[in-house]
Amino acid sequence: MSLLFDEYGLPFIVVRDQEQKQRLKGVDAVKSHILAARNVANILKSSLGPKGLDKIMVNSDGEVTVTNDGATILKMMDVRHQVAKLLVELSQSQDDEVGDGTTSVVVLAGALLEQAEALLDKGIHPVRIADGFSMAAEICCRHLETISDEVEVSSERKTALVEVAMTALGSKIVSRCHRQIATIAVDAVLAGIKMADLERKDVDFELIKVEGKVGGKMEETTLVKGVVVDKGFSHPQMSKELKNAKIAILTCPFEPPKPKTKNTLSIKSVEDYEKLHNYERKTFEDMIGHVKKSGANIVCCQWGFDDEANHMLLQSSLHAIRWVGGSEMELVAIASGGRIVPRFEELTREKLGSAGIIREIQFGTTKDSMIFIESCANSRAVTIFVRGGNKMIVEEGKRSIHDALCVTRNLVKDNRIVYGGGSAEISCAIKINAEADKIATLEQYAIRVFGDALESVPIALSENSGFPAITTLANVKTLQISTNNPHLGIDCLKRGTYDMKEQRVIETLIGKQQQIMLATQVVKMILKIDDVIANEI
Numbered sequence: 334m335s336l337l338f339d340e341y342g343l344p345f346i347v348v349r350d351q352e353q354k355q356r357l358k359g360v361d362a363v364k365s366h367i368l369a370a371r372n373v374a375n376i377l378k379s380s381l382g383p384k385g386l387d388k389i390m391v392n393s394d395g396e397v398t399v400t401n402d403g404a405t406i407l408k409m410m411d412v413r414h415q416v417a418k419l420l421v422e423l424s425q426s427q428d429d430e431v432g433d434g435t436t437s438v439v440v441l442a443g444a445l446l447e448q449a450e451a452l453l454d455k456g457i458h459p460v461r462i463a464d465g466f467s468m469a470a471e472i473c474c475r476h477l478e479t480i481s482d483e484v485e486v487s488s489e490r491k492t493a494l495v496e497v498a499m500t501a502l503g504s505k506i507v508s509r510c511h512r513q514i515a516t517i518a519v520d521a522v523l524a525g526i527k528m529a530d531l532e533r534k535d536v537d538f539e540l541i542k543v544e545g546k547v548g549g550k551m552e553e554t555t556l557v558k559g560v561v562v563d564k565g566f567s568h569p570q571m572s573k574e575l576k577n578a579k580i581a582i583l584t585c586p587f588e589p590p591k592p593k594t595k596n597t598l599s600i601k602s603v604e605d606y607e608k609l610h611n612y613e614r615k616t617f618e619d620m621i622g623h624v625k626k627s628g629a630n631i632v633c634c635q636w637g638f639d640d641e642a643n644h645m646l647l648q649s650s651l652h653a654i655r656w657v658g659g660s661e662m663e664l665v666a667i668a669s670g671g672r673i674v675p676r677f678e679e680l681t682r683e684k685l686g687s688a689g690i691i692r693e694i695q696f697g698t699t700k701d702s703m704i705f706i707e708s709c710a711n712s713r714a715v716t717i718f719v720r721g722g723n724k725m726i727v728e729e730g731k732r733s734i735h736d737a738l739c740v741t742r743n744l745v746k747d748n749r750i751v752y753g754g755g756s757a758e759i760s761c762a763i764k765i766n767a768e769a770d771k772i773a774t775l776e777q778y779a780i781r782v783f784g785d786a787l788e789s790v791p792i793a794l795s796e797n798s799g800f801p802a803i804t805t806l807a808n809v810k811t812l813q814i815s816t817n818n819p820h821l822g823i824d825c826l827k828r829g830t831y832d833m834k835e836q837r838v839i840e841t842l843i844g845k846q847q848q849i850m851l852a853t854q855v856v857k858m859i860l861k862i863d864d865v866i867a868n869e870i
C-alpha cells in the first residue's frame with residue numbers, strides 16, 4: 334500500500350495487493366461457483382419433507398418470519414453471491430410455474446452440482462457434463478410419464494385433489510389440520526371454475542383471495558363464498574348487518590371537488606364563508622342524492638370521505654365502506670356483478686352490484702373488524718379466511734394455502750400424478766442407471782451421476798425423519814427393484830409401509846417434471862460460466 338496525492342493535493346491510497354489478486358477462470362471458477370451454490374442448497378436440505386424443520390428469518394427491520402417454504406427462505410436470505418442468486422431465482426421460477434416443490438428443486442440442483450464437481454476432478458469438460466445432464470433429464474421426464482397414474486378430476490370426485498393438496502401441506506405449519514385446509518383449497522379452486530373451464534383445463538386465480546386475521550385457531554380457517562374486505566363500516570352506528578345489499582362501487586371520493594392546479598382561495602367575509610360551507614353541504618347532498626336515486630343501500634368507496642359526509646350517509650340510512658383497496662374493489666365488482674363507477678353522475682341502477690348479505694364481524698377484544706360480502710350474484714369469487722394465533726402463523730398459513738391452491742390447479746390442468754416420498758426419484762435413478770450403460774460416449778458418466786443426484790431427495794427425507802439415510806435408501810431401492818414397484822418411498826411418518834400409493838402421498842406429474850427440468854437448466858447454466866466480470870464501483 335502506498336499513499337499518493339492527486340492534482341488537488343488530496344491523499345489517496347493505492348492498494349498494491351489487488352495487482353497480485355487473480356480472477357478465477359476456467360475450471361477453478363466453475364468449482365468456486367459450485368461451492369457457493371451448494372452452500373445455499375445445503376441450507377434448504379433440512380427443511381425438506383413432512384419432518385422438515387422451519388427457519389426463522391429476520392429482516393433488516395427486525396421483522397420475524399417463520400417458514401418452511403423454499404422460495405420464501407431464499408427470497409428473504411439476502412444472498413449476495415452472483416451464482417448463489419441463480420438458485421434463488423430457480424426456486425422463484427418453480428414457485429411461479431408450479432407453486433410447490435420449491436425446496437426440492439434447490440436440493441436437487443445442489444446435488445447435481447456436487448456430482449458435477451466430482452466429474453470435473455476426473456477431467457471431464459463442463460460442457461460434456463452439461464450435455465449428459467440434459468440427456469438424463471429427458472430420460473427422467475419420459476420415465477415419470479410411464480410410472481404416472483391418471484386420476485379423475487371433477488367437482489363430485491375431489492378425493493384425489495384433496496390428497497394432492499394434503500401432500501403439499503404435509504410439511505407446513507398447517508399440517509395439524511391439513512385435511513380441512515386442503516379441502517378448503519380444493520373447494521376454492523372448484524368454485525372458481527365453470528364446467529367449461531374444466532374442459533378447457535383452466536383456473537382463474539384472480540377470483541380466489543386469501544385473507545388472514547390474527548386470532549382464533551388455525552382450525553377456524555374458513556372458505557367464504559364471497560369477498561372479505563379488511564375494513565369496517567365507516568360509521569360505528571351503522572347496523573352490523575345488511576340484507577339484500579345493492580352496492581354502489583365508487584372510485585370517486587365523497588369530497589367537494591378540488592381544483593387540480595394550485596391556487597389560493599381567500600375568504601374575506603362571513604358571507605363568503607357561509608357560501609363555501611353551503612356549497613360543500615350541497616355537494617354532499619347531491620352526491621348522496623345520486624346514490625339514493627340509483628337505489629343503492631351501501632357505498633363501497635375506494636377513497637375516504639370526511640366526517641360531514643359520513644354523518645350524512647348515516648342520516649340517509651346508507652351503509653358505507655371507505656378506503657377499499659384497488660384489487661378488493663375489483664373483486665367486489667366481479668363478485669357482486671356491479672360496475673366500478675368513477676363519477677356520481679354516472680351511477681345508475683344497472684351498475685349496482687348485489688349481495689345477499691353484508692356483515693361486519695368484530696374480532697376479539699381488539700376493535701378490529703372485517704366486512705364479509707356473501708351470497709353474491711357471481712358465486713365464483715371466493716375468499717379463504719385464514720386464522721391463527723399470531724401474525725407469523727397467519728402469514729405461513731397463507732403461503733401454505735398458496736401451495737395447495739397451485740397444486741390443485743396443476744391437477745386440473747393435467748390429471749396425471751406420481752407418488753412422493755422420494756419414490757419417483759428412486760425409480761428414475763434406477764431407470765437412468767440402466768440407460769447409462771447403453772450410451773457409449775463420455776456423457777455416460779454424467780448420466781449415471783444424475784441418478785445419484787436424484788437420490789438426494791429420498792436421502793434428505795430420511796435424514797430429516799431421523800432414519801439412517803443410506804441404509805433406508807438402499808432398502809427401499811432394492812425393494813423397488815425386486816418387487817418392480819415404483820411407488821415405494823421413504824416412510825417419513827412411520828406408517829408402517831413404504832408404499833406411497835397406499836399412504837396417498839401424491840404429487841402432480843407436471844410439478845415433478847418441472848422440478849427436474851428447471852434444476853437441470855440452472856446447473857447447466859452454472860457449469861457453462863467460466864468467468865465473472867463485475868463492474869465494481
Ligand code: ADP
Nearest residue numbers: 381382383434435436437503504753754825838
Ligand atoms: P417443497 O417445498 O419442495 O414442496 P416440502 O417440504 O413440501 O418441499 O417437501 C416435499 C417432499 O416431501 C416431497 O418429496 C414429498 O414427496 C415429500 N412428502 C410429503 N409428505 C410426505 C409423507 N407423508 N411421507 C413421505 N414423504 C412426504
